[in-house]
Amino acid sequence: xxxxxxxxxxxxxxPAGRHAYLGRVAGxxxxxxxxxxxxxxxxxxxxxEEAEATLFLIRVGAGAFLAMFIMFLSLLLYFHDFSxxxxxxxxxxxxxxxxxxxPAVAILGLPILRDAxxxxxxxxxxxxxxxxxxxxxAYGYSLVSLLAGGHQVYFDTxxxxxxxxxxxxxxxxxxxxxxxxxxxxxxxxEKATARVITGAGEVTRPAAAVAGGELVRVGPGERFPVxxxxxxxxxxxxxxxxxxxxxxxxKGRGDAVLAGTVNGDGQLVVRTVASGAATHWSxxxxxxxxxxxxxxxxxxxxxRISAWFxxxxxxLALLSTLYWSRHRTAWEALSAxxxxxxxxxxxxxxxxxxxxxxxxxxxxxxxxxxxxSTRALDALARVRCVAFDKTGSLTRGRPVLVELMELTELAxxxxxxxxxxxxxxxxxxxxxxxxxxxxxxxxxxxxxxAARLAARDDHxxxxxxxxxxxxxxxxxxxxxxxxxxxxxxxxxxxxxxxxFALGSAELFGEMxxxxxxxxAERAARLEAAGDSVAFIGWSGAALGVAGFADEVRPExxxxxxxxxxxxxxxxxxxxxxxxxxxxxxxxxxxEEWRAALSPSGKLxxxxxxxxxxxxxxxxxxGLNDGPVLAGATVGIALGTxxxxxxxxxxxxxxxxxxxxxxxxxxxxxxxxxxTRVNLAWAFSYNGVGLxxxxxxxxxxxxxxxxxxxxxxxxxxxxxxxxxGSQARAAMADPSGRRLVTSP
Amino acid sequence: xxxxxxxxxxxxxGSFHCLGMCSGFALSLAPSRAARWRTVGRHLIYNTxxxxxxxxxxxxxxxxxxAAIQGGPVGTVQRILAxxxxxxxxxxxxxxxxxxxxxxxxxGDGAGFLLxxxxxxxxxxxxxxxxxxGVFNGLLPCPLVYAFIARAAASGxxxxxxxxxxxxxxxxxxxxLGVGLIGCSLxxxxxxxxxxxxxxxxxxxxxxxxxxxLFPMMHPMVPSGHAMAGPAMAGPAxxxxxxxxxx
Numbered sequence: 001x002x003x004x005x006x007x008x009x010x011x012x013x014x015p016a017g018r019h020a021y022l023g024r025v026a027g028x029x030x031x032x033x034x035x036x037x038x039x040x041x042x043x044x045x046x047x048x049e050e051a052e053a054t055l056f057l058i059r060v061g062a063g064a065f066l067a068m069f070i071m072f073l074s075l076l077l078y079f080h081d082f083s084x085x086x087x088x089x090x091x092x093x094x095x096x097x098x099x100x101x102x103p104a105v106a107i108l109g110l111p112i113l114r115d116a117x118x119x120x121x122x123x124x125x126x127x128x129x130x131x132x133x134x135x136x137x138a139y140g141y142s143l144v145s146l147l148a149g150g151h152q153v154y155f156d157t158x159x160x161x162x163x164x165x166x167x168x169x170x171x172x173x174x175x176x177x178x179x180x181x182x183x184x185x186x187x188x189x190e191k192a193t194a195r196v197i198t199g200a201g202e203v204t205r206p207a208a209a210v211a212g213g214e215l216v217r218v219g220p221g222e223r224f225p226v227x228x229x230x231x232x233x234x235x236x237x238x239x240x241x242x243x244x245x246x247x248x249x250x251k252g253r254g255d256a257v258l259a260g261t262v263n264g265d266g267q268l269v270v271r272t273v274a275s276g277a278a279t280h281w282s283x284x285x286x287x288x289x290x291x292x293x294x295x296x297x298x299x300x301x302x303x304r305i306s307a308w309f310x311x312x313x314x315x316l317a318l319l320s321t322l323y324w325s326r327h328r329t330a331w332e333a334l335s336a337x338x339x340x341x342x343x344x345x346x347x348x349x350x351x352x353x354x355x356x357x358x359x360x361x362x363x364x365x366x367x368x369x370x371x372x373s374t375r376a377l378d379a380l381a382r383v384r385c386v387a388f389d390k391t392g393s394l395t396r397g398r399p400v401l402v403e404l405m406e407l408t409e410l411a412x413x414x415x416x417x418x419x420x421x422x423x424x425x426x427x428x429x430x431x432x433x434x435x436x437x438x439x440x441x442x443x444x445x446x447x448x449x450a451a452r453l454a455a456r457d458d459h460x461x462x463x464x465x466x467x468x469x470x471x472x473x474x475x476x477x478x479x480x481x482x483x484x485x486x487x488x489x490x491x492x493x494x495x496x497x498x499x500f501a502l503g504s505a506e507l508f509g510e511m512x513x514x515x516x517x518x519x520a521e522r523a524a525r526l527e528a529a530g531d532s533v534a535f536i537g538w539s540g541a542a543l544g545v546a547g548f549a550d551e552v553r554p555e556x557x558x559x560x561x562x563x564x565x566x567x568x569x570x571x572x573x574x575x576x577x578x579x580x581x582x583x584x585x586x587x588x589x590x591e592e593w594r595a596a597l598s599p600s601g602k603l604x605x606x607x608x609x610x611x612x613x614x615x616x617x618x619x620x621x622g623l624n625d626g627p628v629l630a631g632a633t634v635g636i637a638l639g640t641x642x643x644x645x646x647x648x649x650x651x652x653x654x655x656x657x658x659x660x661x662x663x664x665x666x667x668x669x670x671x672x673x674x675t676r677v678n679l680a681w682a683f684s685y686n687g688v689g690l691x692x693x694x695x696x697x698x699x700x701x702x703x704x705x706x707x708x709x710x711x712x713x714x715x716x717x718x719x720x721x722x723x724g725s726q727a728r729a730a731m732a733d734p735s736g737r738r739l740v741t742s743p
Numbered sequence: 744x745x746x747x748x749x750x751x752x753x754x755x756x757g758s759f760h761c762l763g764m765c766s767g768f769a770l771s772l773a774p775s776r777a778a779r780w781r782t783v784g785r786h787l788i789y790n791t792x793x794x795x796x797x798x799x800x801x802x803x804x805x806x807x808x809x810a811a812i813q814g815g816p817v818g819t820v821q822r823i824l825a826x827x828x829x830x831x832x833x834x835x836x837x838x839x840x841x842x843x844x845x846x847x848x849x850x851g852d853g854a855g856f857l858l859x860x861x862x863x864x865x866x867x868x869x870x871x872x873x874x875x876x877g878v879f880n881g882l883l884p885c886p887l888v889y890a891f892i893a894r895a896a897a898s899g900x901x902x903x904x905x906x907x908x909x910x911x912x913x914x915x916x917x918x919x920l921g922v923g924l925i926g927c928s929l930x931x932x933x934x935x936x937x938x939x940x941x942x943x944x945x946x947x948x949x950x951x952x953x954x955x956x957l958f959p960m961m962h963p964m965v966p967s968g969h970a971m972a973g974p975a976m977a978g979p980a981x982x983x984x985x986x987x988x989x990x
Contacts, residue, residue, distance in 0.1 A: 054867045061864070061875020065792055068799040068878075075802065075901055 008292060011037035012176035013183045013358075021119070021126075033350075038115075039166065040173035059107050060166060066104035067159040073097050074156035094153050098146050101155035105139050108162035125310045127346060134338040134700060135161040141334060152331050160701045161342060168708020172347070175715040176355065183292075183362040185223070189260065189285035194225040194276060197269065207259070207276030218257075218268045227259050227279045228270035235266025260284075280368075287370040287652075291361050294373035302349050302679070313344040313690065320694035328696070335700055339693035343703035345710045348682035352711055355718035356674030360667050363722065368654025369664065376650035378675075379634045380668035385613035386563055386661060387606060389620040389628070390574035390584055393638055394658070395550040397621070399460050399532060401468035403547035405522050406442045446544040448474045450536045453491045453502040455479035461534055462491075464548050465502075486510075490534065500538040507535075514541040523547075530580030552584060555659050560588050562662035566669075571609055573602045573618070573628070602628045619661055620649075636661060674721035678714045685710050747910040749944060750891065754914020757887040757941030785873045786920055792877020793919070794912030797888065798905050800881075804896040805904020812899045821899055825956030828893035832949030835890035839942030881912075890945045897952050 010023075010030040022029050023038035032038040039056075073093055082090040109132065116129040139158035146153050192207040197215040207225035210216065215231065218224055224237075236248035239261040248264055251257055257270055260281030276282070295303070321337030357374040364371050371377050388394045451469035454462035456479050480493035480500055489510070490503010501507060505523065508515050515535065519542055523533040526547035535542040560570050571592040574581045581595035594605045606628055609616045618625070618632030621639065629635030629649045637649035638656040653660040689706060692698050698706070808828075812820045864876040881888075891911045895904035 054864055054872070057864055057879075058867065058869075058871045058875045061792070061878045062871045064878050065795055065874055068795050071802065072798065072905065075905075079902065 007031040008187065008289065009033035009037050011041040011173055013187060013292070021115070023115075037173040037176070039170050040177060060170075063104050063107035063159075064163055064167075066100050067108065067156075067163040070097055070100050070104060070159050071156050073100075074153075077153070090151070094146055094151065097153055097155045098143065101139065101142070101159055104155075104159040105135065105162065108159065108166055109135050109139075112162060112165065125314070127310075127344075130310070130313070130341040130344065131161055131165045131704070134341045134704075135159075137334065137338060138700065141331065154331065154335075157335075157338070157700050161338075161704045164701070164704040164708050168704075168712060171708070172352070172711045172715050175712065175719060176352075183288065183358070183365070185260065186281075186285045186288050186362070186365050188223070189279070189282040190289075192223065192225040192259070192276070192282075195219075207279075208282070210272055210276040212272050212274045214272050216270050216272060218263050218270055220263060220265050220267065222263050224257050224259050224261050224263060224270065226270070226272045226276040227274055227281075228257055228272040230255050230257060230268055231271045232269035233266050235268050236264035238262040238264065284365055284368065284370055287372065288361060288365045291371055291373050291376075292358055294375065296354075296357075296373070296375040296378050298378070298675075298679075299354060299374065302353065306346050306349050309344070309346050309349065309686075313341060316690060316694050317341045320696070324696055332696060336694060336696040338700040339696075339698040339703040340690060342700050343686075343689040343693040343698060343707055345682070345686060345689070345707045347711045348678070348685060348714045352714040352718070353678040353682055354675055355715060356671040356678065356722050359718060359722040360671035364651075364664065364667060367660075369660060370652045371664075372650050372652075376634055377668045378672055379615060380617060380651070380665060381672035382615040383568060383617040383634060383665060383668075385569040385571060385609055385616045386665075387571040387573050387609055387616055387618045387632070388590075389602075389618070389625050390572050390576055390581055391550060392621040392656070393619050394556050394572065394584060394588065395552050396656075397550065399464045399548035400551040401464050401546055402531060402549045403526060404443055404446060404468075404544060405519065405547075406446050406544040407516055407519065407542075444472065444474050446536050446546075447472060449480075449500055449538065450502055450534075450546065452478070452480045453482075453493050453500055453536075456482045456493065457485060457491055461532060461546075461548055462502075465534075465546065498539055501542075502534055502536050504533075505535060508537065508542050512540075513537060516542065519545045528579070529583070530577040549580070549583075552587060553656070553658055555657065557588055559658035559662055560590065562659070563665065564589075566662060566665055568665065569613060573597055573605050573609075575599075575602070599627055603631050606631050617661075617665075619658075621656070636664070670721055674718050677721070678717055681710075681714060681717070747906055749948070750894075750907055750910040751914035753941050753944035753948070754887075754891075754911040755918060756914075756937045756944065757911075758915040758918035758937070784870070788870055789873040789877040789880070790916055790920055792874040793881040794877075794909065794916065796878050796881025797891075797908040797912040800888065800892050801895040801904040801906075801908025801911075802901045803904070804892045805898055805901040805907075808896040808899040808904070809901060822956040824899065825897045825952050827956075828897035829949045829951070829953030829956060831893040832890045832945050832952060835886045835893070836942045836946035836949055838886050839938050839945070887941065887945075890949075894948060894952065897956075 009032050010025070011032060021032040021038060023032050023041070024030075025038075025041055030041075032041065073096060077090065077093055077097075112128050113132045113136070116126060116132040119126045120129060135158045138154050138161065142153040142155050142158065145151070189207070193204050194207045194210045195202050195204050195217045196210060197217055202217060210226050216226055216228065220235070230251050230253055232253065234250070234252040237251045237257060238248045239258065251268070256273075257268070258281065259276070259279035317337040317340040320340050321333050324333035324336045327333075354374060357377050360377055361371045361374070371380075391397050447465070447469045450465045451474060454465040454469075456462075480495050482491065482493050484492050486492070486503065486507060488504075490501060490507040492503075492507075492511070493500045501511060501513065505515060505520065519535065523535070523545050526533050526545075530549070532548040534546050534548070536544045536546065563570055569592065570588075570590045572581055572585050572590050572594070574593070574595050575597050576595060578595035581593050584590070585593040592609070594601075597605055602625075606616060606618060610633065615633040617634040617636055618629050619636045619638060620629050621637065625635075625637075626648055629637060634651060635649040636651045636653065638658070638660075639649075639652050651664060653664075685706075689698070689703070689710075693703050808824055811824055814820065815823075864872045864879070888911075891907055895907040898904055898907060
């Protein structure tokens with residue numbers, strides 16, 4: 001079943017895998033990825049009661065105390081030359097050692113032994129089994145030797161193995177939990193509850209069971225469980241989890257709040273806008289959980305190696321013991337076998353090696369971006385060419401006014417504007433009176449009229465005119481009374497007895513108004529370049545023409561130059577007219593572009609790019625570019641978490657922010673590099689360690705210390721590379737969008 | 744033995760530093776209202792746990808130093824080790840005089856994490872809880888402890904390491920016990936004086952250790968420690984630690 005496959009470690013949130021380590025905490029059986037996480041979870045009392053955590057900690061502390069004393073006394077035995085008449089002293093020390101070691105082994109070793117046993121009953125050999133075996137063998141050997149009156153006591157080896165293993169696992173799990181701090185708020189969505197205000201008072205319900213339109217109370221410091229609108233109260237809200245913005249935003253009555261964000265000091269009542277199961281937060285949480293559980297090819301490979309790893313280690317240990325038993329003392333032979341068992345560190349091959357990828361997915365998720373799998377992250381790191389869809393990706397997908405041409409015989413605009421603002425009817429502009437008077441004023445007059453008409457409509461071109469009017473500081477006047485809106489043609493309005501029109505040549509033709517050849521010619525030229533046009537006129541004549549083009553996103557140039565700095569080629573694959581695409585490509589310095597492509601043509605062009613450059617990332621708007629995003633090595637949809645369910649892209653960014661693309665490329669390179677370094681370390685450590693241990697060159701205690709250090713090192717390395725200097729610089733950036741470059 | 748006496752003194756003076764941070768723990772180690780002696784017992788146990796951890800760290804450092812010395816050409820590694828640990832001690836000592844150095848980023852995090860976990864121990868009843876707490880307390884990062892661990896490492900033998908840290912721990916014992924029992928704390932001015940004194944002693948030790956590394960013929964001030972390290976170093980040279988026990 002899918003839920004089991006998606007189980008994440010209760011403590012550190014890395015995937016616990018199909019055969020999760022099941023630990024009992026506070027009477028509940030919970031999945032863990034390893035013994036250390038189980039340990040840390042109990043020590044910190046995250047799930048259970050504090051008393052339980054304390055009890056556990058007392059055991060570890062007392063066990064450590066005994067183990068340390070055992071070590072001091074053992075060192076005395078090893079290094080002090082006991083003269084024959086001191087034999088009784090020596091015997092006494094040995095007996096004390098045995099007396100101290102028995103409770104120490106019981107305290108430190110029994111939990112490990114128990115866990116090894118329960119795993120063995122499920123048919124699994126775990127690292128705990130190795131430690132349990134080694135520790136008990138050392139203890140048993142020493143006890144037999146002590147009872148038989150011999151001097152070969154190695155109680156320190158037994159207790160130190162258990163102690164080092166326990167401490168090492170704990171440190172490892174603690175470091176991983178630190179990493180998990182980024183992920184945990186995302187995964188809390190599934191467990192979120194809401195205090196719903198009903199007629200009968202307040203009821204606590206799972207957020208998923210809250211419908212739209214209900215009232216929910218959110219106390220200070222609590223996380224909003226649902227998307228909604230504030231109906232009561234005022235508070236500063238920390239939206240970092242969803243928007244990456246670290247400054248709290250003040251929210252009062254009527255403001256929208258997002259699930260997953262954290263309430264400040266105020267008490268708020270929120271009316272939900274949708275079901276708690278359909279929030280941005282829960283969508284991202286679900287996607288992240290799936291991403292963590294989905295394994296890359298490399299992970300499958302290491303899984304397969306890990307499955308064979310421990311049986312091979314046991315075999316090697318046996319062979320080593322057998323071999324050395326012929327050449328050395330019994331203890332030395334046993335010690336070589338024990339060291340072999342203990343030095344093997346399969347955890348460095350497992351989740352620890354992939355920690356950086358998980359951290360990367362978590363880092364992206366905290367910026368509202370979803371990376372669907374570690375495979376996508378790996379693939380993104382290999383990308384050397386990024387192809388963009390044009391409309392809606394490189395451009396805003398909405399027109400802006402790029403040109404406004406007025407007839408030379410246009411009216412003096414100031415007069416005109418003043419006249420229009422008067423209540424008396426405007427006079428028809430008299431061409432002779434206005435002849436030759438053009439300039440910035442005329443442009444303003446045209447814009448003013450256009451804006452007053454455009455305010456009556458929601459057509460994209462009308463919006464562009466309104467924005468242009470605002471940007472150029474044309475005084476806002478009341479919208480003109482609308483006579484009629486002709487769909488696809490334009491708008492006709494009036495004030496007094498003057499009629500105004502804004503629209504296509506057809507509109508002016510239908511109305512029988514004059515369209516000066518100069519205007520028509522300019523319009524034809526604009527249309528040939530791929531721009532949209534609209535004429536503006538009044539009193540029976542078109543007096544100007546406006547050209548509109550799709551606006552390039554303001555951050556596009558920055559994003560593309562960063563990609564180039566990262567060594568990526570850029571390309572545009574568009575269905576738009578060649579002239580338009582070429583203009584955008586030139587303005588942004590894009591190296592390759594293909595225009596007038598059908599959806600299948602885009603796929604073919606993408607294949608060409610793949611042949612030329614290897615891995616290619618495709619950036620599109622996610623909804624219309626589905627097939628081509630799916631066809632790319634990595635498909636990046638510029639969208640939002642709520643569109644997640646509808647797009648097949650490997651990566652979905654938060655909103656349409658192009659700078660997320662180089663950020664993601666940088667992130668993927670950092671995490672992939674960290675994973676490679678870790679895997680290389682894990683393989684070479686295990687290789688060298690096993691060779692040395694089986695050759696009898698390592699003491700079991702030193703082997704255990706090396707093993708613990710190795711797994712801590714892998715975790716620390718992942719943390720350092722992911723949160724280290726460059727990555728931290730990106731995180732410190734308030735916009736959270738700065739480039740993370742791979743060194 | 745004069746070395747160890749000095750270390751104890753530095754520990755005692757340095758425990759004024761501990762009073763800043765660790766006395767908080769000692770004070771919150773819930774006193775047993777029922778019986779005064781039981782409170783004394785709890786504090787004795789806590790401090791024993793703490794000093795045991797110090798000793799363990801000392802043994803670890805001494806053994807590592809020993810291993811390093813064994814691993815390289817005779818004399819050279821020991822000298823390098825002496826210079827390095829001497830510099831470390833000087834750096835730590837300067838810290839007590841207010842010269843702050845950048846700290847590794849993760850060190851503080853780990854300590855905070857451990858602290859959150861062990862806080863529950865303070866209120867737990869029984870003798871094992873203060874013991875466990877003392878053990879963990881002894882492992883918390885502390886510049887004073889680091890300085891003497893550096894010296895333990897430079898000694899290049901486990902027994903010198905053990906003795907160094909035992910002497911240091913013994914030095915911190917009275918003040919920590921006293922604070923725990925009497926429940927009063929020193930004024931910041933006095934604490935500062937103690938910290939400066941400890942810093943001065945560590946600075947001196949650091950200087951001597953560096954000097955020993957640079958000029959091996961020179962045995963200024965305290966030759967006894969060096970003399971003691973001799974046989975201990977010669978002993979294990981014949982065999983590695985646990986293997987040495989095998990006949």
